[in-house]
Amino acid sequence: MSTRHITVTDSIDDVDTVQWAQVAAADTAPVHYTPAYLRAYQTSPLSPFLAARYVTVAEAGRTLAVLPCYLQQQGDPYGFLRGVGIEEADGPALLGHNWYCYDTRVPVRATVPARRDRIIGAVLDALREQAAADGARTAGLVSVPEADPVLDVARDKGWRVAPIVTRFQLPLHSAAGDVFDSYDAYLATLGARTRRTIRQYLRRAADAGVTTAVEAPRPDFLGTVGDLTRRTAAKYDSAGMYPEHAFTDFVMALGDNARVVRVDRGGQTLAAAIVLLDDERLHMWAGGTSHATVDGFSPNYLLWATEIRTAIEGRKRWVEGGRSNQPMKTRHGMKPLRLYACVTPSGA
Known part of the structure; x- marks a missing residue:
């Protein structure tokens, strides 16, 4: 032995x-x-x-x-x-x-x-x-x-x-184990009211000239992401979890394991987040928004839609939603663990 x-x-x-x-x-x-x-x-x-x-x-x-x-x-x-x-x-x-x-x-x-x-x-x-x-x-x-x-x-x-x-997890696969092949397939698993709200917000955002992007982290823009994250985290008394300089250095050191998801209108960033990636999961790690609503839609809902769509396009099996904010997470189909x-x- x-x-x-x-x-x-x-x-x-x-x-x-x-x-x-x-x-x-x-x-x-x-x-x-x-x-x-x-x-x-x-x-x-x-x-x-x-x-x-x-x-x-x-x-x-x-x-x-x-x-x-x-x-x-x-x-x-x-x-x-x-x-x-x-x-x-x-x-x-x-x-x-x-x-x-x-x-x-x-x-x-x-x-x-x-x-x-x-x-x-x-x-x-x-x-x-x-x-x-x-x-x-x-x-x-x-x-x-x-x-x-x-x-x-x-x-x-x-x-x-x-x-x-x-903690909360969103399964992106069917009971048979097949991963969703489209964002619409995911939406079909949600309640009618939530599905209707998300589609309505997506239309209103498009009409308002809002754009979304998923990109590699850059030090100059991570300052904006960190600021939005701390403002949102302050609502849960956890703004101190994301110190300014360490936040930027940490995310940059993650390399291909990190991506920035952003929602912009003109020259203004309405919402932004850092997502972490591994073979099976997209992790909604940290992010925030500048406004609860803009032009009749929620930038946060659009941010979530972009993150979940990114996970589906990347053939991930799960979206990890972390802790807290149960109402938003269960509304989007996340399961408690x-x-x-x-x-x-x-x-x-």
């Missing part, structure tokens, strides 16, 4: 990124697990952290599992953990992934459930041991989707597991 090796490094450049990417792809992990995303977050963090920790499990030189995590002075900046009685994460905490990822998992290159669970268990043990070495009050994973095997492994180890928030935190027990 091969000896299992567990390694913890503090830079993505010190891991075998080729094998890391292979593990993430084998587990269909989202863009947040790609070396490009991790390098961008390491060099241009949107939220400060004390140290990055990259956990890898390997046997016979072959990487089997990976996990990025971050030592944070304040592990619960948005109060999700305090809300379910996990107070110790307020102090220094070693948590994976980060709060900008709403799909935390332990990517594993193993299909047999028993072997997969043993490998996940080894990762959790390494996370706990590293947290102790770092002087953290707790270790854990946040934003783990319900039914993920990580949760059962954590429970078996006596970790505290609790639901914290809901409960997210959990699992952390080491008090005193562990």
